[in-house]
Amino acid sequence: MNTLSGWIESIEKVIAMILIAAMTLVIATAVLFRYFIHAPIFWASEASIFMMAWLTFIGGSLGLKYKSQASVTFLVDRFSDKGKRIIEIVSHIIILIFIVLLLYLSYQWVFSSMHQKSTSMRIPMWIPYLSVPVGLSFAFIHLLNHLVNLFKNKQQGGEPL
Numbered sequence: 001m002n003t004l005s006g007w008i009e010s011i012e013k014v015i016a017m018i019l020i021a022a023m024t025l026v027i028a029t030a031v032l033f034r035y036f037i038h039a040p041i042f043w044a045s046e047a048s049i050f051m052m053a054w055l056t057f058i059g060g061s062l063g064l065k066y067k068s069q070a071s072v073t074f075l076v077d078r079f080s081d082k083g084k085r086i087i088e089i090v091s092h093i094i095i096l097i098f099i100v101l102l103l104y105l106s107y108q109w110v111f112s113s114m115h116q117k118s119t120s121m122r123i124p125m126w127i128p129y130l131s132v133p134v135g136l137s138f139a140f141i142h143l144l145n146h147l148v149n150l151f152k153n154k155q156q157g158g159e160p161l
Contacts, residue, residue: 005145008138009065012058019058023051043120050118050128057135065142085150092147099140106132 030044063069076087110133116125 001141001145001148005065005142008141009062012062012065012138016055016058016062019051019055023048023055026051046118046120050131053128054131054135057131058138061135061138061142064139064146067146089147089150092143092150096140096143096147099136099143103133103136103140106136 026041026044026047030041030048034040076084079087106129110126110129113125113129117123118125118128
């Protein structure tokens with residue numbers, strides 16, 4: 001499971017780097033064309049929004065991989081290591097169930113929009129919409145990996161999600 005999570009992490013990093021570079025290039029070019037050449041690029045804002053959607057869900061998945069979400073732990077810190085570990089396991093299970101529900105609904109959403117096209121670029125809308133289930137699938141794998149590691153590492157406890 002660690003290998004799969006690590007492999008997905010490296011894919012996510014490459015995708016994120018490509019998206020950030022492409023978004024920067026598209027926005028900078030759009031600004032130059034609009035203000036200096038007086039010929040706006042009509043599809044630039046739509047492309048930027050779609051790239052930002054992909055970047056958001058890929059970045060959220062990476063955030064789960066690195067356990068970098070903000071958390072309030074003043075109540076959890078009062079528990080023993082065993083109590084912290086139990087709370088961490090329960091929270092992982094709840095989040096996994098929630099992700100499965102969101103995955104089901106997001107795949108239904110993607111399949112229901114197969115015939116829609118975007119306004120400016122005229123690309124199929126399933127391409128930008130697919131960012132949701134792909135990001136959630138990656139997040140599910142990372143979180144499942146953390147849960148498996150919690151069960152393997154009996155002495156670990158209290159590391160916040």
